[in-house]
Amino acid sequence: MTADTMTRPVNLILLGPPGAGKGTQARMLEDAFGLVQLSTGDLLRGAVNAGTPAGLAAKSVMEKGELVSDEIVLAVLEERLQQPDVAAGTILDGFPRTAAQAEALDGLLAARNQQIDAVISLEVDDDAMVARVSGRYTCADCGEGYHDEFKQPATAGVCDKCQGSSFKRRPDDNAETVRTRLSAYHAQTAPLIEYYNARGTLSKVAAMGAIDDIAKALGKIVSHLTGA
Numbered sequence: 609m610t611a612d613t614m615t616r617p618v619n620l621i622l623l624g625p626p627g628a629g630k631g632t633q634a635r636m637l638e639d640a641f642g643l644v645q646l647s648t649g650d651l652l653r654g655a656v657n658a659g660t661p662a663g664l665a666a667k668s669v670m671e672k673g674e675l676v677s678d679e680i681v682l683a684v685l686e687e688r689l690q691q692p693d694v695a696a697g698t699i700l701d702g703f704p705r706t707a708a709q710a711e712a713l714d715g716l717l718a719a720r721n722q723q724i725d726a727v728i729s730l731e732v733d734d735d736a737m738v739a740r741v742s743g744r745y746t747c748a749d750c751g752e753g754y755h756d757e758f759k760q761p762a763t764a765g766v767c768d769k770c771q772g773s774s775f776k777r778r779p780d781d782n783a784e785t786v787r788t789r790l791s792a793y794h795a796q797t798a799p800l801i802e803y804y805n806a807r808g809t810l811s812k813v814a815a816m817g818a819i820d821d822i823a824k825a826l827g828k829i830v831s832h833l834t835g836a
C-alpha cells in the first residue's frame with residue numbers, strides 16, 4: 609500500500625540511542641510505506657548550514673552532544689509539518705527527546721486531527737553504540753550510509769549507490785561526543801519509553817542484529833497500522 613491509498617495518515621515514532629539505527633530504518637520505512645522521515649537532527653543541521661537564527665543557536669549545543677532547547681526544536685519541526693508532503697504520515701526520527709516535546713507533539717498532531725499511532729523503541733547495547741557511531745560516514749551526494757568497520761563501499765572511495773566520490777562525517781560523531789549524547793538519551797529521552805508504554809502505543813524491537821531483519825520486524829508493525 610502506498611501513501612495515496614492509505615485511509616488516514618499514520619504517524620510513527622522511532623526511539624533509541626544514537627547509533628540504534630533510527631535513520632537507517634526510517635529511510636527503509638519511507639521507501640516501503642510512502643511515509644515521510646522527519647529527523648529533527650537533519651532539520652537542525654539544515655538550519656546550521658543555512659545560518660538561520662535557530663541554526664546559530666543550535667550549533668555549539670549540537671557539537672557538544674547536548675540537547676537543543678525544546679523551543680528551537682519545536683519551531684523547526686512545526687515549520688516542517690506545514691509542508692504538504694508530510695500529510696501522508698510521518699516517521700519521527702530523533703523526536704520527541706524530552707517529556708515537554710512529547711506533550712507538544714500531541715498538541716501539534718491534535719491540531720491536524722492526527723495522533724501517534726505507534727512508538728517503536730529500538731533496543732540496543734549501549735557499549736556497542738560508541739564504535740557504531742564513531743565509524744560512520746555518508747556519501748556527500750546521495751546520503752548513502754557507510755561505516756569504517758561494518759560497511760565499506762564495494763570499490764574504495766566510490767559510493768555504491770550513486771558512484772559519487774565525496775563522503776562526509778558528522779562533527780558530533782566522535783567518541784567523546786557520542787558518550788555525551790548517550791547520557792542525554794538516558795537522562796532525558798529514555799523515560800519516554802515508559803510514557804508511551806503507559807499509553808499502550810509502545811513496541812520494543814531488538815535492534816542489534818542484521819539491518820534487514822530489523823526492517824522486517826518494523827515492517828510488520830507498520831503494515832498492521834496501514835493495513836498494507
Ligand code: AMP
Pocket residue numbers: 626647648649650652669670671673674675676677678681701702703704705706709780789
Ligand atoms: P540526531 O541527528 O538525531 O543524532 O541529532 C543530532 C543532535 O541534534 C543531537 O545531539 C541534539 O544536539 C540535536 N537534536 C536533534 N533532535 C533533537 C531534539 N528532538 N531535541 C533536542 N535536540 C535535538
